[in-house]
Amino acid sequence: MSDNHLFPVFFKVDRLNVLVVGGGHVGHEKVSALLSNCPTASLTIVATEFRPELTALVKDYPHVEMVQKPFSCGDLFGKDLVIAATNDHDLNVTIWEKARSCKVLINVADTPDLCDFYLGSVVQKGNLKIAISTNGKSPTIAKRLKQVLQECLPDSLDAVLEKLHLIRNRLSGDFAAKVAKLNALTDVLVEEETHKH
Numbered sequence: 180m181s182d183n184h185l186f187p188v189f190f191k192v193d194r195l196n197v198l199v200v201g202g203g204h205v206g207h208e209k210v211s212a213l214l215s216n217c218p219t220a221s222l223t224i225v226a227t228e229f230r231p232e233l234t235a236l237v238k239d240y241p242h243v244e245m246v247q248k249p250f251s252c253g254d255l256f257g258k259d260l261v262i263a264a265t266n267d268h269d270l271n272v273t274i275w276e277k278a279r280s281c282k283v284l285i286n287v288a289d290t291p292d293l294c295d296f297y298l299g300s301v302v303q304k305g306n307l308k309i310a311i312s313t314n315g316k317s318p319t320i321a322k323r324l325k326q327v328l329q330e331c332l333p334d335s336l337d338a339v340l341e342k343l344h345l346i347r348n349r350l351s352g353d354f355a356a357k358v359a360k361l362n363a364l365t366d367v368l369v370e371e372e373t374h375k376h
């Protein structure tokens with residue numbers, strides 16, 4: 180079995196500046212993914228043409244700027260993350276070269292080998308978020324697994340998280356004592372597993 184060496188992190192995209200180049204199907208998919216995770220994401224979308232569903236989507240988001248023009252290097256200025264999603268492969272490679280020279284992290288939608296990061300398929304239950312990667316092997320399986328988990332994880336999980344958060348804030352004692360108490364309280368969640376060993 181080959182391993183997945185991607186290191187997952189959760190970005191605060193409302194305090195990073197994200198550039199998406201391309202406003203077609205894929206631009207729309209990536210922008211939807213960003214906004215469904217973070218409605219206040221700070222986004223700039225540069226494209227020569229925008230699909231109507233993308234224009235309709237972003238109109239309710241005040242932190243999204245749409246700029247209708249061909250990509251130019253200056254678009255990278257001040258950006259932290261870039262997604263190159265045009266239908267022009269050579270242009271996507273040029274954007275990658277420029278981003279690399281500016282040390283801006285980039286996702287090139289048509290070339291996994293040029294990506295510094297991949298987008299994941301995301302399960303959301305209130306505060307709980309699970310990101311899935313298939314190492315780029317099958318985004319369709321990532322999507323299906325998301326649907327399965329979204330269905331089978333109970334909505335009440337979020338209430339459990341909120342309760343544990345309250346308890347966490349009320350605990351006194353040193354770090355080790357707090358960890359021990361939180362582990363004891365949640366032991367029931369893995370009880371069967373614990374008893375097996």
Ligand SMILES: C[C@@]1(CC(=O)O)C2=NC(=C\c3[nH]c(c(CCC(=O)O)c3CC(=O)O)Cc3[nH]c(c(CC(=O)O)c3CCC(=O)O)/C=C3\N/C(=C\2)[C@@H](CCC(=O)O)[C@]3(C)CC(=O)O)/[C@H]1CCC(=O)O
Nearest residue numbers: 212291297298299300301312313314315317318319321322
């Ligand atoms: C998870 C998700 C997140 C998101 O995009 O939000 C995502 N792709 C999704 C869907 C999807 N993408 C594609 C199909 C059609 C079926 C197929 O081709 O397989 C479907 C399925 C559908 O739409 O039903 C086509 C496709 N995708 C990539 C290429 C290029 C290539 O592989 O060369 C091509 C071929 C283009 C072509 O042939 O022209 C590449 C990538 N897609 C990734 C993520 C990264 C790897 C994630 C991982 O590790 O699994 C990676 C590497 C880079 C990136 O894009 O970040 C999202 C799930 C949405 C959800 O959760 O509902």
Ligand SMILES: NC(=O)c1ccc[n+]([C@@H]2O[C@H](COP(=O)([O-])OP(=O)(O)OC[C@H]3O[C@@H](n4cnc5c(N)ncnc54)[C@H](O)[C@@H]3O)[C@@H](O)[C@H]2O)c1
Nearest residue numbers: 201202203204205206226227228249250264265266288289
């Ligand atoms: N990673 C993924 O999830 C994924 C999924 C499907 C397809 N793809 C790949 O993504 C690419 C884009 O596909 P699409 O369906 O969105 O294409 P599309 O034709 O729907 O959209 C292309 C977009 O690129 C813009 N564009 C073209 N030249 C430009 C320029 N010089 N400056 C700025 N914008 C420019 C167009 O205006 C348009 O908005 C394809 O190469 C496809 O193979 C990736």
